[in-house]
Amino acid sequence: MSVVVSVNLGTLRVVPWTQSMGSTGIDKRPAPGRVRAEGVGLTGDVIVDRKNHGGYDQAVYAYADEDAQWWEQELGRELWPGAFGENLSVRGLSCTDAVIGERWQIGTTLLEVSRPRIPCRTFAGFWDVPGLVKRFTERGSPGAYLRIIEEGDLGAGDRVTITDRPEHGVTIGEVFRALTGDRSLAPRLLQAPALPEELRDRARRMLTPAAGGPSEGRTGRG
Numbered sequence: 467m468s469v470v471v472s473v474n475l476g477t478l479r480v481v482p483w484t485q486s487m488g489s490t491g492i493d494k495r496p497a498p499g500r501v502r503a504e505g506v507g508l509t510g511d512v513i514v515d516r517k518n519h520g521g522y523d524q525a526v527y528a529y530a531d532e533d534a535q536w537w538e539q540e541l542g543r544e545l546w547p548g549a550f551g552e553n554l555s556v557r558g559l560s561c562t563d564a565v566i567g568e569r570w571q572i573g574t575t576l577l578e579v580s581r582p583r584i585p586c587r588t589f590a591g592f593w594d595v596p597g598l599v600k601r602f603t604e605r606g607s608p609g610a611y612l613r614i615i616e617e618g619d620l621g622a623g624d625r626v627t628i629t630d631r632p633e634h635g636v637t638i639g640e641v642f643r644a645l646t647g648d649r650s651l652a653p654r655l656l657q658a659p660a661l662p663e664e665l666r667d668r669a670r671r672m673l674t675p676a677a678g679g680p681s682e683g684r685t686g687r688g
Contacts, residue, residue: 468559468626470572471531472496474548476512481591489514492592494548496555500621503575503614508553522613523580523662528554529609530561536607541595551589552609559626561610562639567632567660574618576629581662582608582642608642634658644669 476491491512502509506525513520529552538545547555554572568579585608590598602608636658644651645668655661655669 468628469557470620470622470624470626471555471557472547472622473501473508473620474553474555475501475508475510476548476551478512478514490588490592492551492588494551494553496547496622500573500619502617502619503577504617506614511553524611525614526553526577526612527583527609528552528556528561528612530559530607531555531557533561533607533609536605540601549593550609551583551592554620556626562607562637562642564610564638565631565634566636566638566641566658567630567634568628569615569630570612571627571629573620573624574616575614575620576616576618577612578615578660579610579638580613580660581611581665582638582645583611584608584642584645603646606639606642608638610638632658632660636661641665644672649673 473496474494475497476494478489478491479493480489491514494511497510503526506522507513507520508526527550529550531547534545534547534550534555564579566579566581570577570579585599585602587599589602590596595601634657636654640651640654641658641661644655645665649672652669652672656666658666
């Protein structure tokens with residue numbers, strides 16, 4: 467059974483590793499009780515860099531507990547729920563294999579898988595791990611951003627039920643690999659109507675001789 471391990475909210479932190487922003491909401495911690503999902507985010511969550519984070523297509527970020535455990539073994543240290551900057555820590559559900567446009571019912575909230583998370587220097591600074599962006603990219607388990615389709619509330623222990631899975635089968639993992647270097651996957655991205663138009667445009671540019679390199683426009687939740 468797929469369940470929510472915790473719902474995590476960020477608080478404002480002023481730190482030197484946030485590039486030009488000076489502060490960040492990446493440090494998220496488990497919230498007590500139930501949390502409201504409405505508009506373009508979770509009530510009480512902090513997002514500082516609204517140019518690159520948050521908004522309709524990045525309203526909620528989910529990361530799998532199984533992938534977090536892999537990183538614990540890799541780094542030899544304990545990682546708390548929210549350590550990836552995720553709003554939802556989930557168990558028994560592969561975010562990497564989630565299909566773009568797939569819908570999750572959690573509590574009274576309906577969410578839709580929209581895009582992968584691309585790591586940034588803020589994430590590397592948060593963990594204080596040299597080369598983390600490269601290592602995270604090579605691992606290829608980026609977690610999934612979700613849109614809020616139906617507002618409601620959710621909390622730890624809620625079951626995650628997949629109510630719809632598009633037949634095109636384009637996964638978070640495929641989109642991530644395409645955006646971080648594997649341009650052969652660009653045609654696959656165009657088969658996913660629910661993929662944000664920004665990423666569909668990038669896929670089209672990958673198919674032209676003058677397309678930019680794989681690092682074009684990289685951003686991540688900070």
